[in-house]
Every structure is written in structure tokens, then in C-alpha cells.
Amino acid sequence: MESQSPPRRRRKNRKSAAGRIITTLFCFAVFLFCFCLASMLRNRQNDVSDSNSLSVQASSPQESKLSLEKEGEDDWKLILVNQDHPLPDGYVVHTVLLSNGEQVDERMYPALQDMFDEMRENGVYPVVASGYRTTQMQQQILDDKIQEFESQGLSYEEAKSSAEEWVALPGYSEHESGLAVDINADGIHSTGEEVYSWLSENADQYGFIQRYPEDKTEITGIAYEPWHYRYVGEKAAAEIKKQGICLEEYLGEAKEQEN
Ligand SMILES: [Zn+2]
Structure with missing residues (x-):
């Protein structure tokens, strides 16, 4: 009877060694799975940025026209x-x-x-x-024209109305x-x-x-x-x-x- 315990222990040891291997394999499989999943996600992101850059290319003058x-x-x-x-x-x-x-x-x-x-x-x-x-530039051109007419002896009102015959109002x-x-x-x-x-x-x-x-x-x-x-x-x-x-x-x- 006594001789039976060592083999049982050995079996138990074998069993726990097998358990360790299975656990290790399981962990490795989980790791592998996570790794694959992460790289798949990374690839998907690349695909998105690729298609983004394609759509940027698509807005070249001819395409957008x-x-x-x-x-x-x-x-x-x-x-x-x-x-x-x-x-x-x-x-x-x-x-x-x-x-x-x-x-x-x-x-x-x-x-x-x-x-x-x-x-x-x-x-x-x-x-x-x-x-x-810009609207500011247009305003400046109009102001310059008004001054030009004023310097010719016109009143501000006269100069303004004459200038507006030549220069469009800002925004117009x-x-x-x-x-x-x-x-x-x-x-x-x-x-x-x-x-x-x-x-x-x-x-x-x-x-x-x-x-x-x-x-x-x-x-x-x-x-x-x-x-x-x-x-x-x-x-x-x-x-x-x-x-x-x-x-x-x-x-x-x-x-x-x-x-
Ligand atoms: Zn013009």
C-alpha cells in the first residue's frame, strides 16, 4: 500500500506539470489572441487613414470639379x-x-x-x-479715393458720392x-x-x-x-x-x- 503513494504523487506531479503546461499554453494563446486583435485594430486604423488620404487626393481640382x-x-x-x-x-x-x-x-x-x-x-x-x-482692403481703396476727390476741392459728401461711382462699397x-x-x-x-x-x-x-x-x-x-x-x-x-x-x-x- 505504501508503495502506491509515490506513483500517485508522481501522477499528481505529472498532473500539475500538465496543468502548468496547459495554463502556460492558455496564457500564450490569450497573449497571441490579444496581440492579433491589437494588430488587426492597428491595421484597420491604417485602412481608415489610407482611405482618408485617398479622399484628400480625390479633392484635387479635376476630381472635385x-x-x-x-x-x-x-x-x-x-x-x-x-x-x-x-x-x-x-x-x-x-x-x-x-x-x-x-x-x-x-x-x-x-x-x-x-x-x-x-x-x-x-x-x-x-x-x-x-x-x-479683403473687405478692409476695399474700404481702404474707397477711403483713398474719397481723399483724392477731397484734395481736388470737393466737400466730404461730394467726394464720397463721387468716389462711390468709381469704387464699389466694401462687401459689394x-x-x-x-x-x-x-x-x-x-x-x-x-x-x-x-x-x-x-x-x-x-x-x-x-x-x-x-x-x-x-x-x-x-x-x-x-x-x-x-x-x-x-x-x-x-x-x-x-x-x-x-x-x-x-x-x-x-x-x-x-x-x-x-x-
Ligand atoms: Zn477689378
Whole structure:
């Protein structure tokens, strides 16, 4: 009988050794499971950031243009800013800084760059004399104009009213949209006439219109400005040029002619 206890103890020892192995294996399995789970989660996160970066790539100009057209949301190109239509409250402009310090709306910048490249290839050398303006900048331009008239002997009221015939009120200038540019000649290789003439013939192919034509001053309320171009997109620009109309007429917003 006594001889039976050692084997039993040995069996017990074997049993507990087996238990330890099972426990170790179990712990290892749990560890392995946790490790796999953690790395799976990590991979999933990577997938999310990958798809995020893809969607950033998808908002490159061409892609976003396509998706905007699909949703019919390229209205930004046709925003109307004039004496009767101020910029909407809280209108945000994302701009691109040009080499001469001027800024333009980043969505129209590629078209502007293409047009300038084409002009230079044709031996015409333009510059953006004025692009995006903040409301404060527009106010400053108006104040300067008022001072200019006052220095010519006009009273403040007279100077103010004269200045407002030339300079749009802050909040009412198309330059505040970032979609308008005053394009002049570089003054070295080209003359203003060469630049204006090229633009008037070709700018529509790049989606730009001459915003204040000579024969539309009664509708636009702005004197003829051969240098002021507005981005409206190629489709609208082609139609506006073909019909010989201004933006107000194209949008059905032309005021009744007062007789
Ligand atoms: Zn202008």
C-alpha cells in the first residue's frame, strides 16, 4: 500500500506539470489572441487613414470639379456680386498666393495659370494687378479715393458720392469673391492694349469673361474696364461671349432699363 503513494504523487506531479503546461499554453494563446486583435485594430486604423488620404487626393481640382458637376453644386462660379448683391455673410475664400503678392481663389487659379502660360507663349506678358481683396482692403481703396476727390476741392459728401461711382462699397466688390482679377501688361514686353485685346478674344476659352463691357455699363453699373476679368467657368463664359451679354443678363438678374 505504501508503495502506491509515490506513483500517485508522481501522477499528481505529472498532473500539475500538465496543468502548468496547459495554463502556460492558455496564457500564450490569450497573449497571441490579444496581440492579433491589437494588430488587426492597428491595421484597420491604417485602412481608415489610407482611405482618408485617398479622399484628400480625390479633392484635387479635376476630381472635385467632377463631383461638383455631378451634384450640380458648381454655383460658386456664378456668384453675382454687384451694387445690389453683396457677398453672402460669412463667405469664405481660400486663396492661392501669387508670386507678386496678389491672391486669387484657389479653385480658379489653375485656369488663370493656364491662360497666362498661353498668353506668354503667344508673346503677350500679363500681370495680375489686383486679385482678391479683403473687405478692409476695399474700404481702404474707397477711403483713398474719397481723399483724392477731397484734395481736388470737393466737400466730404461730394467726394464720397463721387468716389462711390468709381469704387464699389466694401462687401459689394467682385474682388472680395477672389474670382475677379485686374489683368494688366507687364509694362516691359507688352502694352495694355495687347493684353486687353488678347483677353477679349481668348479669355472665354479659360472660363473668364470681361465683366464690365463698354455697351453694358447701364446694367453692370460699372464703367468700361477692359482689364477686369471674372472667372465663371468655360460653359458660362462661352455662352456669355456667344450671346454678347453680361453676367447679370446671363443670370436673369439684369435690372429693368430706366427711361
Ligand atoms: Zn477689378
